[in-house]
Amino acid sequence: MENFEQNSQINPEENMRNRVDELREDEKRDDDSIHDLALEENEYRKELGNEGVNKVSVDKLANLYSNQVLEKIENQKAKFKDSLTKIGNRGAFDETIPPILNIERREKKDSAILMIDIDFFKQVNDKHGHDVGDKTLKEIVNIIKNTIRTSDIVFRVGGEEFAVFLPDTDVKGSKIIADKIRENVEKVKIYNRTVSIGCMGTDQSKVWSKGQDKPDMQKVMSELKKGSDQALYYSKEHGRNQVTLFTEEVEKYHEEKEVERKIRAKKK
Numbered sequence: 516m517e518n519f520e521q522n523s524q525i526n527p528e529e530n531m532r533n534r535v536d537e538l539r540e541d542e543k544r545d546d547d548s549i550h551d552l553a554l555e556e557n558e559y560r561k562e563l564g565n566e567g568v569n570k571v572s573v574d575k576l577a578n579l580y581s582n583q584v585l586e587k588i589e590n591q592k593a594k595f596k597d598s599l600t601k602i603g604n605r606g607a608f609d610e611t612i613p614p615i616l617n618i619e620r621r622e623k624k625d626s627a628i629l630m631i632d633i634d635f636f637k638q639v640n641d642k643h644g645h646d647v648g649d650k651t652l653k654e655i656v657n658i659i660k661n662t663i664r665t666s667d668i669v670f671r672v673g674g675e676e677f678a679v680f681l682p683d684t685d686v687k688g689s690k691i692i693a694d695k696i697r698e699n700v701e702k703v704k705i706y707n708r709t710v711s712i713g714c715m716g717t718d719q720s721k722v723w724s725k726g727q728d729k730p731d732m733q734k735v736m737s738e739l740k741k742g743s744d745q746a747l748y749y750s751k752e753h754g755r756n757q758v759t760l761f762t763e764e765v766e767k768y769h770e771e772k773e774v775e776r777k778i779r780a781k782k783k
Contacts, residue, residue: 597671599649600656608670612680613732616717619682620730627689627716628739629679630747631659631696634709634755636675643706654705662696678743686716686760693758701756709756713746715739719761745769 595607603611612628619626633655640648652675659669659677668680679696681689693712700710717723719742722734742761749768750759759765 600653600671602656602660603668603670605670605672608672608678608680609736611668611670613736615680615682616732616735617729619717620723620732624683625685625717626739627681627684627686627714628743629681629689629693629696630672630713630740630743631677631679631693632711632747632751633675634711634751636708639706639708647706651705651708654703655700655708655710658699658703659696662699663692667692678740684716685718686714689714689716690758690760697756697758711747711750711755712758713743713748713750713761714758715742715746715761742766 595603595610597604616626633651636648636651639651652671656669656671656677659679663669663679663681666682670678670680672678679692681692684692693714697710697712700708715738717735717739720735720738722730722738742765745768746759746761746765749765750757753759
């Protein structure tokens with residue numbers, strides 16, 4: 516009887532507030548998810564109450580519903596998180612950055628993207644095994660996170676490739692941060708690995724600079740990814756362990772490489 520009385524006195528709104536407070540304490544949660552969870556929970560309780568279900572059953576069913584919503588949020592977030600390094604993955608990179616670019620545009624600020632690749636990473640796996648390779652990836656992520664600013668965001672976009680989004684930063688500013696990352700990785704000497712980096716800023720984007728009030732941010736994003744990626748591979752093909760800014764020279768280099776590739780393909 517005592518247990519029934521305790522259960523009958525459960526305050527659904529207090530339970531919900533506690534859940535929301537827990538969510539807010541987790542910096543990986545976003546406010547929209549918290550808001551949606553609170554709304555859905557509240558509406559569900561009202562619906563059950565209107566149907567004349569007794570209070571204990573309302574609490575039991577509503578708590579089940581809350582867990583289902585939480586699981587849905589967890590599953591959604593898991594799709595955008597790299598399971599090894601616990602940072603955002605390529606999907607998160609593609610989804611997260613365009614809305615931020617919109618904000619940067621409204622505030623008349625430039626942004627930049629760094630593409631980072633661990634040099635000769637395959638040698639680590641081949642010589643020391645995949646456990647050591649995984650440890651190397653996590654340690655390099657920590658170096659990147661400890662080097663960049665709190666406003667910057669790092670993602671794992673490939674096996675040993677990372678992207679860093681730098682808000683309120685032009686391409687020259689991006690090189691300063693990229694140089695620090697490269698130097699810090701080299702200094703720590705994790706299995707003698709170094710990194711190659713490519714940078715491109717919105718101040719170099721043709722779409723961004725067309726004078727449109729609302730340029731297509733997906734196109735801007737695509738341009739930044741392509742340019743920084745080309746700069747990265749320029750670094751890798753010209754000695755590695757260096758930082759390259761996207762330039763017309765880099766673009767021309769890749770165009771010539773593409774022509775050579777097509778010629779070779781025709782000869783096969």
